[in-house]
Amino acid sequence: MIVFDLQCENGHTFEGWFQDSSAYEEQRQKKLIACPVCSSTRVVKLPSAFAIKNQPTAAEAPQQPPAAINLERFGRHLAEFVEKNFDNVGPDFAKEALKIHYGVSEPRNIRGVSTPQEEETLRQEGIQFFKLPLPSSSSSDSDA
Numbered sequence: 226m227i228v229f230d231l232q233c234e235n236g237h238t239f240e241g242w243f244q245d246s247s248a249y250e251e252q253r254q255k256k257l258i259a260c261p262v263c264s265s266t267r268v269v270k271l272p273s274a275f276a277i278k279n280q281p282t283a284a285e286a287p288q289q290p291p292a293a294i295n296l297e298r299f300g301r302h303l304a305e306f307v308e309k310n311f312d313n314v315g316p317d318f319a320k321e322a323l324k325i326h327y328g329v330s331e332p333r334n335i336r337g338v339s340t341p342q343e344e345e346t347l348r349q350e351g352i353q354f355f356k357l358p359l360p361s362s363s364s365s366d367s368d369a
């Protein structure tokens with residue numbers, strides 16, 4: 226099971242449980258995911274928090290301490306997750322985030338690069354974003 230923090234177009238946040246991320250996509254496209262507050266089916270996944278929870282089996286003792294997180298592995302998974310689930314808009318990140326914020330673009334998860342000035346603008350506009358050190362991909366980002 227995977228848990229996503231979701232947000233509807235009216236800014237309500239809620240939690241959604243899915244088999245995996247493709248199940249989330251499918252349900253979202255079929256408009257099966259509705260905000261519990263306003264019933265809007267225009268929901269987006271909040272990028273900042275996600276977790277994978279195992280369904281507890283009845284036989285297991287519920288009071289086990291959480292296993293130590295392997296940060297390196299977690300980081301790699303997170304990077305892969307972002308790579309797969311976020312649109313890479315490159316240097317247009319701030320522009321695109323603003324468009325989404327004002328409803329010009331379809332709400333979606335995006336990733337890209339931004340300048341400190343752009344980040345300041347985003348902060349002033351109240352747009353949530355987070356920075357993540359990603360392993361540099363060797364593919365095609367060599368332009369300066």
Ligand SMILES: [Zn+2]
Nearest residue numbers: 233237260263
């Ligand atoms: Zn709502």
